[in-house]
Amino acid sequence: MIIGVAREIKPGERRVALTPDTAGGLIQKGFTVHIESGAGVNSFYDDTAYKAAGTVIFQSKTDILSNADILVKVNAPSDEEIELMKEGAVLISFMFASSNPDLVKQCARKKISAFSLDSIPRISRAQSMDALSSQSNLAGYKAVMLAGNALGKVFPLMMTAAGTVKPAKVVIMGAGVAGLQAVATAKRLGAIVEVSDIRPETKEQVESLGGKFIEVKGDDSVRTEGGYVKEVSAEFLKKQKEVVARHVAEADVVITTALLPGKKAPLLITEEMVKAMRFGSVILDMAVEQGGNCAISEAGKTVVKHGVTIIGEMNLPSLLPVNASELFAKNISTFLLHLADSNGFKWDMNDEITKGSLIVHRGVIEG
Numbered sequence: 399m400i401i402g403v404a405r406e407i408k409p410g411e412r413r414v415a416l417t418p419d420t421a422g423g424l425i426q427k428g429f430t431v432h433i434e435s436g437a438g439v440n441s442f443y444d445d446t447a448y449k450a451a452g453t454v455i456f457q458s459k460t461d462i463l464s465n466a467d468i469l470v471k472v473n474a475p476s477d478e479e480i481e482l483m484k485e486g487a488v489l490i491s492f493m494f495a496s497s498n499p500d501l502v503k504q505c506a507r508k509k510i511s512a513f514s515l516d517s518i519p520r521i522s523r524a525q526s527m528d529a530l531s532s533q534s535n536l537a538g539y540k541a542v543m544l545a546g547n548a549l550g551k552v553f554p555l556m557m558t559a560a561g562t563v564k565p566a567k568v569v570i571m572g573a574g575v576a577g578l579q580a581v582a583t584a585k586r587l588g589a590i591v592e593v594s595d596i597r598p599e600t601k602e603q604v605e606s607l608g609g610k611f612i613e614v615k616g617d618d619s620v621r622t623e624g625g626y627v628k629e630v631s632a633e634f635l636k637k638q639k640e641v642v643a644r645h646v647a648e649a650d651v652v653i654t655t656a657l658l659p660g661k662k663a664p665l666l667i668t669e670e671m672v673k674a675m676r677f678g679s680v681i682l683d684m685a686v687e688q689g690g691n692c693a694i695s696e697a698g699k700t701v702v703k704h705g706v707t708i709i710g711e712m713n714l715p716s717l718l719p720v721n722a723s724e725l726f727a728k729n730i731s732t733f734l735l736h737l738a739d740s741n742g743f744k745w746d747m748n749d750e751i752t753k754g755s756l757i758v759h760r761g762v763i764e765g
Contacts, residue, residue: 399428399429399430399467399468399738399740399741399742400429400430400431400432400465400466400467400468401416401421401424401429401430401431401432401466401467401468401469401470401734402432402433402462402463402465402466402467402468402469402470403415403416403421403431403432403433403434403437403453403462403469403470403471404433404434404437404459404462404463404469404471404479405434405436405437405459406437406471406472406473407473407476407479408472408473408713410698410712410713410716411440411472411473411713411716412440412441412716412717412719413440413441413472413715413716413719413722413723413726414437414438414440414441414443414472414719414723414727415470415471415472415491415723415726415727415730416431416433416470416727416730416731417438417441417443417723417724417727418438418443418447418448418450418451418453419451419724419727420727420728420730420731421433421448421451421452421453421727422451422452422453423731424731424734424735425451425452425453427735427739427740428739428740428741429740430454431451431452431453431454432453432454432455432456432461432462432465432466433448433453433454433455433456433462434455434456434457434458434459434462435455435456435457438723440719441719441720441722441723442719442720443723459479459482460482463479463482463483464482464483464484465484466483466484466487467487467488468487468488468489468490468734468738469483469487469488469489469490469491470490470491470730470734471489471490471491471492472491472492472726473491473492474491474492474493474494474498474501475489475491475501477504480501480504480505480508480510481508483508483510485508485509485510486509486510486511486760487510487511488510488511488512488513488743489505489510489511489512489513490512490513490515490730490733490734491513491514491515492514492515492516492529492530493512493514493515493516493517493757494514494516494660495514495517495757496659496660497660497688502757502758502763503763505757505758506758506761506762506763507761508761509760509761510758510761511743511756511758511759511760512756512757512758513733513737513755513756513757514755514757515527515529515530515729515730515733515755516529516530516659517754517755517757518530518733518751518754518755519750519751519754519755521750521751523751524750524751526728526729526732527729527730527732527733527736527751528729529725529726529729529730529733530575531575532725532726532728532729533715533722533725533726534574534575534576534579534715535575535576535579535725536579536714536715536718536721536722536725537576537579537684537714537715538575538576538577538578538579538580538583538655538684539579539580539583539718540714540715540717540718541576541580541653541655541682541684541711541714542568542580542583542584542587542651542653543583544682544709544711544714544717545568545651545653545680545682545709546587546651548680548700548707548709549566549650549651549678549679549680549707550678551563551566551650552566552588553565553566553568553584553587553588553589554587554588554589555588565588565589565590566589566590566650566651567589567590567591567592567648567649567650567651568580568584568589568590568591568592568649568650568651568652568653569591569592569593569594569612569642569645569646569649569651569652569653570584570591570592570593570594570609570652570653570655571593571594571595571642571652571653571654571655571656571666571667571691572594572595572654572655572656572657573593573595573597573600573603573604574655574657576655576684577593577595577653577655578603578604578607580653580655581593581604581607581608581609582607582608584651585607585608585609589650589651590610591607591608591609591610592609592610592611592612592645592649593609593610593611593612594612594638594641594642594645595611596614596634596635596638601613612641612642612645614634614637614638614641614642615637639666642666643671643674646667646671646674646675647671647674647675647676648676649675649676649679650676650679650680651679651680651681651682652667652675652679652680652681652682653681653682653684654666654667654681654682654683654684654685654691654692655684655685655691656685656691657685657688658688661688662688662689663685663686663688663689663690663691664691665690665691665692665693666691666692667681667683667691667692667693668693669693669694669704672692672693672694672703672704672706672708673704675704675705675706677705677706678705678706678707679705679706679707680706680707680708680709681695681706681707681708681709682708682709682711683695683708683709683710684714686698686710686711686712687712687713690710692708694708695708695709695710696708696710697710697712698710698711698712733751733755736751737751737752745759
């Protein structure tokens with residue numbers, strides 16, 4: 399079975415799907431690994447390292463795509479890349495299928511089987527395969543570092559001969575994987591951290607990391623599924639926004655992390671809330687690629703509006719390409735070895751992991 403790794407083509411993407419170590423591990427399991435020359439260079443893995451691991455280097459992307467039995471990628475392939483894949487091949491990447499129906503249809507037309515990494519169920523035995531979580535973890539860390547760099551003051555309390563420097567106040571909206579890592583990072587840097595999340599069960603996790611949970615007296619309307627909010631009353635949302643607005647107005651840094659699978663990101667910060675913030679404060683909108691949690695953030699840009707710096711970085715994990723590629727490659731290797739061996743795929747349709755992540759099977763759209 400030939401595993402193909404092509405250079406990522408998404409603008410600004412610096413990650414690679416397999417590192418030399420993980421490629422070598424798969425080769426030891428009986429797979430053959432082909433990689434496009436230079437595919438790992440932006441993650442600081444050169445062709446020499448891949449050769450030493452036993453991979454075969456190709457200069458042509460066409461050769462990689464047309465010969466691969468399994469194509470592994472970070473981002474979903476382009477239309478042109480899918481057309482170059484051979485019929486019956488298997489694709490493994492982030493697809494976000496509910497937001498990309500045309501991509502799914504094209505895979506079906508090409509009779510490709512496609513697994514979407516973002517659809518791997520969040521169950522205990524799939525944790526080592528959960529690329530969405532591993533990348534979100536790094537994104538939460540990097541979000542705090544970027545916000546701190548843009549802020550005109552330090553995070554920790556400082557006692558100096560010239561006087562006392564007060565600690566910065568950081569408000570994090572959303573206590574998922576990225577949000578919790580942001581809490582931990584901001585606390586390590588010495589900031590006062592407050593966290594808002596409409597899921598009451600996240601309070602204990604936030605407090606265990608040293609953050610203060612912004613509590614809103616709830617009702618029974620909040621419903622969650624797979625770690626995401628599925629249902630909440632308009633009355634509760636209104637109450638929550640009123641409470642959170644007061645904390646945002648007093649914050650030095652606000653980091654928003656809220657996403658909804660297959661939908662536009664929820665609006666958490668209105669322009670009026672931005673106007674009420676301190677002059678010189680910072681917002682980092684982690685959901686900007688899916689429409690943004692802040693009404694006036696701009697995808698791929700850092701802008702200053704109403705005296706507030708608003709960071710709209712779209713691909714935070716890519717800013718840490720060594721660690722992001724290393725973790726992603728381990729996720730995808732573990733996932734692949736769960737699905738297949740060197741003789742072929744198991745196609746165990748009763749397996750929860752296979753069933754949850756398989757988007758197209760031999761040209762037939764699943765679900």
